[in-house]
Structure formats: structure tokens, C-alpha cells
Amino acid sequence: MTTNTRYKNRPVKAEDGEEKEYVGFATLPNQVHRKSVKKGFDFTLMVAGESGLGKSTLVNSLFLTDLHKDRKLLNAEERIHQTVEITKHTVDIEEKGVKLKLTIVDTPGFGDAVNNTECWKPITDYIDQQFEQYFRDESGLNRKNIQDNRVHCCLYFIPPFGHGLRPVDVEFMKALQDKVNVVPLISKADCLTPTEIRKMKDRVREEIEKFGIKVYQFPDCDSDEDEEFKQQDRELKESTPFAVIGSNTVVEARGQRVRGRLYPWGIVEVENQSHCDFVKLRNMLIRTHMHDLKDITCDVHYENYRGVSAKCTNVNVVTDMYCF
């Protein structure tokens, strides 16, 4: 859309062929578009899972950034006493004039200790705190520049070995399911053969259903979409949970330089769809479903929080009345 068309008051052709005067509200979507570009976007992604499952590497591969270049790896002794420490990194990315403020929330120590009971508590607390902050800002004045730190999506890394979900996976996802969009991933999938990946996916899907875990559901495809889009949508849904591989190194494969992992028996290419679902995850997260993830956060999870919070406030008010 150019500036010319925005201010032109030209007649438009109605369906019956008659020309109607052009009022201009047809430009509303364009206005929204323009404003959003001007304002920029923000997105907060949380990654969770045991240490060493490639969380940071995957995030770097997804956004072609290097978020954790100076992190310090802890040894076993330090990890014994370590609690789940939450870190936040923000990067501003720009692509074709569109600005994205990306925040990655990392939960480094999860699942590392010998006793992992309630290890998800600091994570659920963190999510609640962001809701609380937003709730306060929203109830106050100067609502225009509220900084939205609510977590829009949580990528949960399931270890590739193991025969399906472990108890800690089930409990973690159940603790988070009503607070955030949980997207389970089978991590480090380059240690599974295609048959094993298929079996693992089937098993994880079965167990998610069996234990009543509510993971992020892709919205239904609009009926007026074209056949190709519908096909892609079907494939996307069938591929869950995505089996992913990340890499920070560039290797030479088939004459091209690609992100990959160089083994003595071959090269694993991160963006090769016959090797893993990395591209599917990236498309979903960035190109097709980012906005839906934000909507669900706002309309479902945040409203959940507000509901619970409102009840608590009422109880407090009632208690206060009786006290004084």
C-alpha cells in the first residue's frame, strides 16, 4: 500500500457491477498493518528442559543470533546446589523494515538436580509474575506504553532417548498447561532413526492424550484457504511433536554451506526436512502462528489469570470487611 492509495477517495465497484462511493473503511486492515509495522512486534519465548538438550543452540538456530555466547557451564557440584535460575535475553531483530523485539526466557537448571520435586515452581511463578505486572499496568494510568512481558510460548524439550514421556515431563507440562502455550519438542533428534522418531512421536502423542495434558493446539484451517495451504496445515499438525536438531556451526554439504552437524558417517542438515522438523517449527513459530500464540496468551491464559486473581481479590475484600 502506498501513501497515494491511502488518501484517495475513489469509487469502488460493487458485486453487482454498480459503482458505489468509496467510504474508505476497506483500508482498515491496511491501517492496522501500517500501525503494527510502526509500533513493532514483541514476542516472548520460553525454553525449558534438562540441561544439554540443546535449548540455546536451537534458539540460536531459529533466530540466527548468539544469545548465550558468554555463558558459563556449571559442573556437577555447582548443579547440586543450584536452584532453577531464570534468565532473560532480549534482542531486536529487523527484517524488511519489520521490527521484532524477541525475548528469550531460559530456565537453565531444570531437571538437573537429584531431587526434581516441584522444580517447575520457579517457572510457573515467573509466568504468574509477568501476568501480575501486566494486570497492574493495565489497571493503572498511562496504559499506552505498557511493556508486555507475558510469556507467549514455552518450548518444552523432551529427551530423545527414553520410551515416551518421563514422569517429570508429564508433571512439568501439567503444571504449565493453564498458564502458557506449551509446545513439546523431541530434542536432539539426530540420535533417532526415522522409525524411532515415528514411534516416539506416536507414544508422546498417546501419552499427552492419556494424561490429559493440554499442549498448544493449532487453530483449525479456514475453509476458504487454498488447497496447498490446507495440505501444509495438515502436515504441520501430523508432525507434532516436532523432532528437532539445532546447530551453531556451518558445514559444507552437497556443495553448499549449511547449518549442520558433521559426523564420521554423514552430515546432518538442520534445515533439511528429511532430517528433522526444524523448518516446520520455525515456520510455525515465526511465519504462521506467532500471532495466534499471542492471541491465545491474551485471550485464554491471561484471562484465566485475571479470573483467579479477581476471585482472590474478592476474598480479600470480604475478609477485610469482616476484620474491620
Add this chain to the structure above:
Amino acid sequence: MTTNTRYKNRPVKAEDGEEKEYVGFATLPNQVHRKSVKKGFDFTLMVAGESGLGKSTLVNSLFLTDLHKDRKLLNAEERIHQTVEITKHTVDIEEKGVKLKLTIVDTPGFGDAVNNTECWKPITDYIDQQFEQYFRDESGLNRKNIQDNRVHCCLYFIPPFGHGLRPVDVEFMKALQDKVNVVPLISKADCLTPTEIRKMKDRVREEIEKFGIKVYQFPDCDSDEDEEFKQQDRELKESTPFAVIGSNTVVEARGQRVRGRLYPWGIVEVENQSHCDFVKLRNMLIRTHMHDLKDITCDVHYENYRGVSAKCTNVNVVTDMYCF
């Protein structure tokens, strides 16, 4: 050695060239050899580590057997309530007339639960029980046919991801180090590139030293061994902890049918030394160090147990004397 030579009373040539009458004790090693073949050997191997790290697959690959063909995999719900359950499988293997009774002690649920505090307790208890049984049998009559169920070696499976040892790995090995020969392995090594394997080995070795973990030490090479053997021995020691891959399936690689794993990017061959240390582990465990593992069990770990046990008995006797 044939029967003829065993009973022959022939003169032997001494070093100074003079002929001495042959007494016959030079046949003693042969007699031991013959007797041991007749009696057969036994070996008890324990495997421990989190579920899904390929314990059973590796054992099957090592002894070309199928120990767990009808095992049932538990789901996350069952594993929540599962304690560490110890199972024992015995197979009789014969090779060139030499019989080996191989017992595999499996510890299926280790590390699976959310809270893994003292998850090694049933394992240390099991090892102690075998010592106790042997101790009783040894103190009783009819010592000729004692069944030796003492655990000669424990292969401990470290997950390949992770940045070195986890707290649970450290605590597990420390709990077992004075009871059994612990051989740590980096499992499922086909998800690590050669550089990553090198780093992981260095880190594990460093941490084993730092935390004072006593793993099985290969005995020093005799000085009169030939150079080739010495070289092999050096390589063996430098390769620890062995990075291993197991497979139950046979695939076609370079025109041959081999045990391996078929990935879209290549074939991992279990017995290819440039792919992993499986062959080194098998050689160590079966061809070169099996007897040393049994000796250390008998001379060090069992004697440890007897020492502690004797002290306890004395205390009991003293207490009894005061009581009555």
C-alpha cells in the same frame, strides 16, 4: 597341551645347556588352564543408568544375545510409582569349548522418577546381599559348589548430552565405588560429533578426578609385554570413558552386513572403531580384563565387605556379652 606331554617325565634343558631331570611343575599353568576349562567360567555384569540410554541394546550387542526380548516398557504413570526393580538374566555361552555363564543384572528404573534421592540404595543393597550370601556359603560346609553371584563389574551409562556429569551421576558412582568395579560409559554416542566426544571425555575424566570418584582402574601393563600390546593398552586407557553405541539391527554398509543404525544421513556401524569405542569395551570386558575384574572383586571389594562385616559381628558379640 596333549595328554602325552602331561604324563611324560622327560629331561629338560636348563639355561646353561645342562640337562636337568624334569619334575613337572612346569605343567601347573596348563593344569590350571585345563581345570578352568572343565569347570567353566562365570561373570556377573551389572548395567545401570537412566531408562532409554541403550543398556539392554548394548548388552545384546556385546554378547550377541537377546536378553530382554519380552520386556514390557512402562509409561510415565507407571514409572512415577515404580521403585528401582532389579532383574537378573543368565545365559550360558560356549565358544571353542570354553563355557561362560553370564549373568546380567539390570536396574531398569534408575533415575526415572521425579525425586531420585537415594535411588541407588536398592542397587547397593543388592550388591551387599550377594557378598553376604557368598560370605555365608564360604563360612559353611560344602564350599566346593558355592554359587558366586557377586557383581564383578557395573557399566554405568552417562547420558551423552549434558555438559559432563550430573549430580545424580556423581552420587551414584560414589555410592558404588567401594563395592563394585564401576566402568563409566558415554551412552548413545551417535549424537555427538568427534569433537564433542573428545570434550565430553575430558570433562568426565576431570570431574571423576575432582570429585574423587574411584572407577575401575586398568592394571599397569607388564614391562615384558611386546610393544604392540603396550600400544593397545595405552590406547585403551586414553579412550576412557568409552563412548558407545549399540544396535539390535543388522544393516548393509559397504557391501557387508553389520550391526548398525540407519540414518537418512548415513550408517553408524557399531563395530567401526572410527565411529565409537564399542570394540574397545568388548575387548576390555571379555578378552583382556575379565579376569582382572573378577580378581579385584574378590581381593578388594569382597575383602572390604568382609572387613566391615567382621567389625559389625564383633560389635554384636560384645553387645551380647554385656546383655547377658
